[in-house]
Amino acid sequence: MVMVSEIDLFNLEDPNSIIRKVVGDDELIDISELAQRRVQIPVGYEIKELSIENGESKEISSLVEDEIKKFVNEGYPDNIYTPIYEAILNAYQHGNKRDPDKKVRFAYHLGESHLDILIEDEGTILNSTFVPFILKHRESDVKSKYIDFYKFARKEKPKANNGTGTSFMHAYMDEINYYLGEHGLMVHMVKNKN
Ligand SMILES: Nc1ncnc2c1ncn2[C@@H]1O[C@H](COP(=O)(O)OP(=O)(O)OP(=O)(O)O)[C@@H](O)[C@H]1O
Numbered sequence: 439m440v441m442v443s444e445i446d447l448f449n450l451e452d453p454n455s456i457i458r459k460v461v462g463d464d465e466l467i468d469i470s471e472l473a474q475r476r477v478q479i480p481v482g483y484e485i486k487e488l489s490i491e492n493g494e495s496k497e498i499s500s501l502v503e504d505e506i507k508k509f510v511n512e513g514y515p516d517n518i519y520t521p522i523y524e525a526i527l528n529a530y531q532h533g534n535k536r537d538p539d540k541k542v543r544f545a546y547h548l549g550e551s552h553l554d555i556l557i558e559d560e561g562t563i564l565n566s567t568f569v570p571f572i573l574k575h576r577e578s579d580v581k582s583k584y585i586d587f588y589k590f591a592r593k594e595k596p597k598a599n600n601g602t603g604t605s606f607m608h609a610y611m612d613e614i615n616y617y618l619g620e621h622g623l624m625v626h627m628v629k630n631k632n
């Protein structure tokens with residue numbers, strides 16, 4: 439028999455797989471309904487509440503430029519900006535639905551061996567396809583692969599998006615976890631010091 443891994447029942451990329459059937463197609467998941475404890479930004483983290491008006495790249499870079507300089511001075515690469523930018527943009531666009539009255543909380547802790555970054559929005563609704571999409575990014579062979587969310591979801595791409603922000607976050611960070619925060623979805627990214 440010829441082995442065809444694409445039709446593996448657990449293939450996260452196959453829209454006909456068992457995984458995609460279980461999570462549903464374009465369902466909305468409210469993470470605030472999960473019996474999960476809410477994570478607070480830990481004591482000792484520097485916290486900045488970002489008010490974002492239009493989400494243009496210039497605006498986001500000006501909001502975090504001092505911190506990026508600090509990270510680069512500590513020996514982190516310049517491209518540490520990319521995953522931070524993509525996570526803030528996702529928080530603004532998808533979490534806060536571009537509502538300028540909602541905040542994006544940006545917090546960090548510079549440790550001896552690594553940098554922790556937390557980015558929290560004020561939204562709790564996730565598209566079900568985000569589930570296999572994140573699991574796919576956690577597969578070890580995927581580190582340098584860019585997976586277009588809209589191809590993955592078989593959805594039409596909105597004009598304002600490329601569907602690759604999550605892949606950039608995974609390409610430039612060493613670990614990424616997602617939590618239910620006090621206000622909404624919280625992304626935790628870790629960068630190790632080399
Ligand atoms: N903070 C968030 N809250 C809710 N959904 C999110 C969040 N971040 C990402 N998502 C979901 O994950 C999808 C993929 O995100 P990703 O950043 O990879 O692509 P994109 O934001 O659609 O496009 P791009 O970042 O390239 O402009 C989003 O379209 C959205 O459905």
Ligand SMILES: [Mg+2]
Pocket residue numbers: 524527528602603604
């Ligand atoms: Mg994005």
